[in-house]
Amino acid sequence: MSIxxxxxxTTEAEVSEILADSHARRTPLRIAGGGTRVENPxxxxxxxxxxLSGVVTYSPAEMxxxxxxxxxxxxxxxxxxxxxxxxxxxxxxxxxxxxxxxxPTLGGMVAANASGPRRLLAGAxxxxxxxxxxxxxxxxxxxxxGRVMKNxxxxxxxxxxxxxxxxxxxxxxxxxxxxxxxxxxxxxxFPGVTETTALxxxxxxxxxxxxxxxxxxxxxxxxxRLEGLEGQLAYRxxxxxxLLAEHRPEVVDDAPWDDxxxxxxxxxxxxxxxxxxxxxxxPGICTxxxxxxxxxxxxxxxxxxxYRGPGNPRGLAPHATLIRRAGVQGxxxxxxxxxxARLQDGLRRTFDPAGILNPGLxxx
Amino acid sequence: MAMPAPDQRIIARGPQIVAALRAVLPADxxxxxxxxxxxxxxxxxxxxxxxxxxxxxxxxxxEVAAVxxxxxxxxxxxxxxxxxxxxxxxxxPTADCVILGTMRLREVLxxxxxxRYVRVQTGVTNLSVSAELEPLGFFxxxxxxxxxxxxxxxxxxMNSGGAxxxxxxxxxxxxxxxxxxxxxxxxxxxxxxxxxxxxLDLLGILCGSxxxxxxxxxxxxxxxxxxxxxRPVLIxxxxxxxxxxxxxNIIRSGVLPVAIEYMDEPCLRAVEAFAKAGYPDCPAVxxxxxxxxxxxxxxxxxxxxxxxxxxxxxxxxxxxxxxxALAIWKGRKSAFGAMGRLGDYICLDGTVPVGQxxxxxxxxxxxxxxxxxxxxxxxxxxxxxxxxxxxxxxxxPGDLARAEAFGADILRLCVQVGGCLTGEHGVGVxxxxxxxxxxxxxxxxxQMQVKDVFDPDWLLNPAKVxxxxxSATHRARAAE
Numbered sequence: 001m002s003i004x005x006x007x008x009x010t011t012e013a014e015v016s017e018i019l020a021d022s023h024a025r026r027t028p029l030r031i032a033g034g035g036t037r038v039e040n041p042x043x044x045x046x047x048x049x050x051x052l053s054g055v056v057t058y059s060p061a062e063m064x065x066x067x068x069x070x071x072x073x074x075x076x077x078x079x080x081x082x083x084x085x086x087x088x089x090x091x092x093x094x095x096x097x098x099x100x101x102x103x104p105t106l107g108g109m110v111a112a113n114a115s116g117p118r119r120l121l122a123g124a125x126x127x128x129x130x131x132x133x134x135x136x137x138x139x140x141x142x143x144x145x146g147r148v149m150k151n152x153x154x155x156x157x158x159x160x161x162x163x164x165x166x167x168x169x170x171x172x173x174x175x176x177x178x179x180x181x182x183x184x185x186x187x188x189x190f191p192g193v194t195e196t197t198a199l200x201x202x203x204x205x206x207x208x209x210x211x212x213x214x215x216x217x218x219x220x221x222x223x224x225r226l227e228g229l230e231g232q233l234a235y236r237x238x239x240x241x242x243l244l245a246e247h248r249p250e251v252v253d254d255a256p257w258d259d260x261x262x263x264x265x266x267x268x269x270x271x272x273x274x275x276x277x278x279x280x281x282x283p284g285i286c287t288x289x290x291x292x293x294x295x296x297x298x299x300x301x302x303x304x305x306x307y308r309g310p311g312n313p314r315g316l317a318p319h320a321t322l323i324r325r326a327g328v329q330g331x332x333x334x335x336x337x338x339x340x341a342r343l344q345d346g347l348r349r350t351f352d353p354a355g356i357l358n359p360g361l362x363x364x
Numbered sequence: 365m366a367m368p369a370p371d372q373r374i375i376a377r378g379p380q381i382v383a384a385l386r387a388v389l390p391a392d393x394x395x396x397x398x399x400x401x402x403x404x405x406x407x408x409x410x411x412x413x414x415x416x417x418x419x420x421x422x423x424x425x426x427e428v429a430a431v432x433x434x435x436x437x438x439x440x441x442x443x444x445x446x447x448x449x450x451x452x453x454x455x456x457p458t459a460d461c462v463i464l465g466t467m468r469l470r471e472v473l474x475x476x477x478x479x480r481y482v483r484v485q486t487g488v489t490n491l492s493v494s495a496e497l498e499p500l501g502f503f504x505x506x507x508x509x510x511x512x513x514x515x516x517x518x519x520x521x522m523n524s525g526g527a528x529x530x531x532x533x534x535x536x537x538x539x540x541x542x543x544x545x546x547x548x549x550x551x552x553x554x555x556x557x558x559x560x561x562x563x564l565d566l567l568g569i570l571c572g573s574x575x576x577x578x579x580x581x582x583x584x585x586x587x588x589x590x591x592x593x594x595r596p597v598l599i600x601x602x603x604x605x606x607x608x609x610x611x612x613n614i615i616r617s618g619v620l621p622v623a624i625e626y627m628d629e630p631c632l633r634a635v636e637a638f639a640k641a642g643y644p645d646c647p648a649v650x651x652x653x654x655x656x657x658x659x660x661x662x663x664x665x666x667x668x669x670x671x672x673x674x675x676x677x678x679x680x681x682x683x684x685x686x687x688x689a690l691a692i693w694k695g696r697k698s699a700f701g702a703m704g705r706l707g708d709y710i711c712l713d714g715t716v717p718v719g720q721x722x723x724x725x726x727x728x729x730x731x732x733x734x735x736x737x738x739x740x741x742x743x744x745x746x747x748x749x750x751x752x753x754x755x756x757x758x759x760x761p762g763d764l765a766r767a768e769a770f771g772a773d774i775l776r777l778c779v780q781v782g783g784c785l786t787g788e789h790g791v792g793v794x795x796x797x798x799x800x801x802x803x804x805x806x807x808x809x810x811q812m813q814v815k816d817v818f819d820p821d822w823l824l825n826p827a828k829v830x831x832x833x834x835s836a837t838h839r840a841r842a843a844e
Contacts (some may be wrong), residue, residue, distance in 0.1 A: 061612035062718045062748075084618060119559065126568060127537045140806050148715040149747035150534060150787035152523045152572040153795075153802055154829055155811040159536065159568025163561070180618040203478045207501065209589045209656075229618065231663045232656060276558040278479050303559045319562050336563050339552040344564050346817035351810070362563065 008048040012133070012141060012172040018047065019170060020139025022356045029356055031166035033070055033105035036095030037112055038165065039325050039332070042360025049107050049170070056173065057147075060085055063178045064130065064147050069107020069171045076106060080178055088179040089125050090116025096262040097272055097324055107171045113163030116261040117214035117225065120206070120300050122179070126162035133173035134161060137352025147175045160347070166358045168351040182213070182227035186237050187255035190222040190247045195283040195298060198222035201247055202279065202301040208243065210236040215301035216260050222247075223255055265297060266308040272324035275305040275317045288316040333362050365412055365793050367827050368836075370459035374440055375417065381440055382418050385462070388430035393468075395419040404445065404463045408510075409453040409794060411710075411764055416443065416457035423468045425543055425551060425581040432579065433549030435462055441826045442547075444575040446518030447489065449510040451711055452792030454522060454574050458826055466517040469581055472496050481540055481557050483584045486517035490524075493585065502587045505532035508788065509700070520580050523572030525788035527696075528653075530746035531622040532588070534788065536571040541584035544570060544577075547819050557584055569814060574790050575825035577818035591655035594622065596692045597665055598651055600644035600678035604628060605722040607648035611745045612718060613671045614652065619664050624746035625651040625696050628725065631703070631740035631753070632695075638702030641695030646678040650745065651696055699742045700753070708758040711751055712771050713789035714778030718748045727777055728752055735770040737763075749787030750778070776801050791829045799831050812838045 007029070009015045022029055028044035035050075053070035060083040067076065073091060080086050091109045095102055108114075110132075115124040122128075131145025144157035161168060190201055198217035205212045205224050214225030226236050241249055259265065266272050277285055279302030286296045286305065294309015307313050313320045314334060322332040336344060348355075374381070382396045395401055396418040405413040417440070422428045435442045444464045445455040457463050469487035476482070477500050484493060490511040493504040507526035508514055514524070520542065525534040532538070541555035555567040570577055601607040611624055627635065627649045636643055643649055654664040665682060672680055683689040695702075703709050716724045725741060732739045743750040752774055756767035775785050775795060779802045785795045799808060812830055815822070822839060830838075 059717070059719060061616055063615060064717070084616070113560070113565070123533060123537050124560065126565060127533060136810065140810070142807050142810050143803070144807065144811075146715070146782070146784040146802075148717055148749075148783050148787075150525055150529070150715050150744075150749045151784050152534075152536070153784045153786050153791060154799060154808070155569050155576070155814055156523070156536065156572045157569065157811065157814070159565050159571075160814075162568070163565050168564075180615070180620055183618055206480060207477060207589050209591045229660075229663060229667075232660045235657055235659055276560050276562075278557045280478050300559055319558055319560075334562050337553065339546075339550055340554065340563065340566065343552070343566060343817060347564060347566075347814065350813045350817055 007045055008051050010051045012135065015052065015135045015170050015172055016139045016141055019135050019137060019356070023138050023354045026354045027356060028359045031170060031358055033108035034072065035102035036093065036098065036100045036104045037108045038361065039098065040358060040361050042358060044359065047170070049105070052172065055079065060178070065176045065178050066147060066173060067106050068173055069105060071106045073104040073106060073109060081181060084181050085178040086181040087128065087176060088118060088122040089128055090118035090261055091125060092116045092261045094262070096264050096267050099268070106174055110162050110171060110174050111164065111166050117216055117257065117299055120215060121211055121213045126159050128177040129158050129162050129174065130177055131175035132158045132161055132171055134169040134171050136169045137354060137357050142169070145175065149177065165361055167348060167362045168357065170357070184230045184233050185225065185227045186233055187252045188224040188237065188240060188244070188249045189252045189255065190249055192220055193222050193247065195286045197247065198298060199280060199283050199302050201244055204244060205240055206301050208240065210240060214257060217298040218260055218265055219297070223260070225255070225257060263297070263306050266306055270294070270308055270310060271322065271326040271328045273307040273313050274321045274323050275307055275313055276303060276319040277305060277317050279303045285317050289313055331363060366832060367414070367458060367793070368832060374460040377438070378417050381438055381462070384434045384438065385418065385420055385431060388434060389420060389422060389427055393421050393423070393427065395421070404448070404457060404465070407445070407448040407450040407453060407455040409451055409456065409792070412453055412456050412793065414457050414459055416461050416463045417459065419463040419465060421465045421468050425545065428464065428545045428579055428581050429549045429551050431462070431464055432545050432547055436547045436549055436823060439821065439823070441823050443825050444517070444521065444579045446487070446515035446521070447513045449514045449518065450522065450790065450792055451713070452786070452790045452794040454790045454792035454828060456793050461826065464579060466515060466581070473582065475500065476557070477502055477587070479557055480587050481584050482587055483582060484516055486520065486580050486583050487515050490514050490516060490519055497587055501590050503590050504585055504587055505538050506535045516583055516585070517580055520571055520583060521573065521575045522788065522790035525744070525749065527623045527625060527744060529744065530624060531620055536568065538586045539567060539571050539583060540586050542567055542570060542580045543582035545579045545581055547821065547823050555584065574792065574829050576815050576829055577824065592657045593661060594653055594655045595661045595665065595683055596651050596653040596689055597668060597683070598643070598649060598679070598681040598692045599672050600646040601648045601650070601675065602646060602678055604648045604725045606675050607650055608718070608721045610650060610672055610675050614668055615746065617667060617671055619654065619667050621652045621654050621746065623651070623653040624744070626741070626743050626745035627696065627699065628741040630738060631699055631742045634702045634706055634740060635695040635699050638705055639695050639698040641691060643695050644679040651692055696742070703740055703753045703755070707755050709753045709755045710767050710771055711753050712774055713786050714750050714775045714783060715787040716748045716750060716778050716781050716783035718745070720781040720783065721745065721748065724750070724777060724781055728774055731770060731773050731777070735766055737767055737770050747787070748783060772798060793828055796829060797831050799829070800834070805834070808834050809838060816842065
């Protein structure tokens with residue numbers, strides 16, 4: 001009998017049994033969904049959630065989707081699009097930068113709080129997460145939040161679980177807010193600009209009420225994305241073209257936003273870091289990063305820097321996470337101030353007293 | 365509403381506690397005169413009152429940390445309080461507590477429009493944040509109805525919302541960072557101007573924690589460029605069901621209004637008698653507001669009109685200028701005041717899935733007859749956040765208890781149809797004992813265990829959020 005097969009539960013009850021057993025035996029687990037996301041150097045048997053899959057309820061008129069964690073993201077995307085809706089935070093396919101063939105799942109997306117270029121306008125995955133069902137490290141079934149837009153009754157544990165990378169609990173159901181799919185799209189491109197100029201373009205565009213839904217700088221070109229109703233789009237495009245005329249914008253109708261979202265331009269070639277910063281600090285940080293070797297690109301109007309290169313960026317920007325190790329050792333997540341680390345450790349001991357859930361993954 | 369018996373040992377040490385607070389704060393920042401502490405004996409849930417042991421009004425994070433150090437060291441409970449506008453009794457004192465008021469923490473510390481955030485001390489009022497930003501073309505999105513008075517500290521504690529949340533989200537969606545004082549007096553920084561926290565999202569559990577985890581003294585808030593314009597329309601319908609259908613159809617159409625507000629017949633009658641807003645005489649009215657340039661607004665309203673027309677509305681009123689827009693909002697904005705003229709009321713705050721609105725409204729009508737009390741409904745229809753107003757007479761013995769029993773039935777109904785106990789007012793003391801209707805014992809236990817991590821001695825905002833029996837059992841077990 002294969003152990004790997006035993007650790008592919010199909011029900012919440014099986015998840016609970018596995019976790020209670022691992023808790024009692026203090027045997028660590030490495031949680032996986034579609035196998036696209038995490039480079040986990042830690043110990044443990046794999047626990048696959050791929051078979052805990054499927055949509056429980058989708059109510060377009062209530063803008064809510066309830067699904068199990070192993071549900072493939074592309075399936076959900078197609079189902080929502082058929083009703084003219086979407087997950088507005090643009091979840092990326094992280095497999096492309098990790099060289100994986102798997103399919104991203106909703107559970108992995110929530111566990112990583114994965115959010116694409118539209119994060120600027122629409123917020124992060126956690127902002128669209130209305131509720132969760134989960135099993136903690138003792139094997140307890142738990143729930144938090146709800147299936148309505150305003151749902152904080154008591155402590156908002158859903159937010160805590162989003163971005164916890166499976167170190168606190170195993171998600172067994174997620175409730176997400178859906179929003180209307182914006183029917184039309186256009187892109188302004190500014191070729192041949194530096195990060196400093198790109199930042200100026202972003203700052204100007206993002207200070208307008210024109211709801212720019214993507215502001216990135218890739219390969220020396222800055223892109224601004226507009227999405228919405230047809231009439232809205234033409235008006236906003238023309239106003240931005242006038243406002244940014246000195247930077248010689250071009251209108252592009254087929255800009256590769258899926259590639260940009262997935263950082264496909266850094267799909268191969270050495271260690272890859274994801275750095276969060278104050279947008280206006282981005283050009284300076286990029287100059288520093290190039291000095292230690294490698295390339296960078298900007299997303300989120302400068303608030304997110306992708307850095308591919310041999311150097312360690314933490315000296316230049318503290319909020320740097322190592323996404324693709326490519327041989328680099330050491331903690332993937334940035335170190336935390338002592339008091340915050342103590343609270344975080346306390347929470348991990350509360351949810352997972354035996355330390356069985358993805359040990360080593362988020363440790364600084 | 366039961367409150368735990370105050371700890372007489374703490375009350376007996378009152379003079380020492382006040383002396384210790386005086387030693388670390390300026391003279392005018394400590395109040396223990398019973399005449400003056402009386403002003404803090406309740407918040408906006410005025411049915412419950414209890415003067416605190418003392419009140420402190422610090423001006424800086426360091427002063428707050430000093431207060432927490434003193435109270436933490438002496439084992440004295442602390443009730444944080446913003447402007448005291450909580451409708452759920454979230455800042456109700458106990459006789460053995462120190463009220464920590466944040467209203468003197470009112471500096472706007474930094475405005476950064478290039479990075480689209482502001483950093484403020486949390487005693488600033490919600491409206492004043494947007495007022496500071498207005499000349500720069502920006503605003504802070506969450507807009508609770510009490511925004512003229514309520515503070516950012518209270519907004520963060522209760523994860524406050526408002527009419528425009530349909531598009532912009534509630535406080536948690538607009539909070540980037542916080543300076544938090546723990547019960548030890550330790551100061552921690554969570555989040556910041558970056559779009560995303562390092563490590564676990566501690567800010568996410570702090571927001572909406574109702575003062576259970578720490579005291580927030582400074583906050584970094586996301587700000588947004590002001591829209592070019594906004595315009596409301598008013599649509600009257602022959603039945604609540606059809607109004608509900610209209611809400612769903614608008615949302616499905618791809619138009620995302622910034623607000624969809626609903627008022628039912630009893631509410632409309634009260635509002636008309638009071639504000640004379642000229643609303644149509646019909647069972648249900650929607651106010652739908654859209655934003656953008658003039659042409660964008662015209663386009664969106666044309667789409668909404670087509671959706672509404674298919675449902676045979678009693679009236680579709682478009683505002684053609686600022687005065688007409690104001691007139692449309694006038695009744696809605698004065699709804700709570702208008703209801704107050706009819707008598708005493710309690711304002712509830714449950715949330716239901718939008719598709720359940722017609723059924724929920726019908727059941728509330730039945731419950732109203734059963735309890736023999738009138739109820740009016742005004743709420744944020746786009747997100748299902750209901751505010752039933754239950755009318756009663758405070759001078760009639762037993763009437764308040766009847767109103768509360770009716771309110772509890774409505775909130776249980778919200779949970780039964782898949783919603784939850786609160787949308788934007790918080791649990792406080794008001795809904796504390798209903799938490800067991802929404803959550804299983806283990807679901808509450810994990811929340812209480814999270815509190816243990818931040819506040820091991822349970823000194824912060826006692827007797828709120830968690831049912832008294834559940835928290836007593838949990839604490840007793842922890843002490844073993």
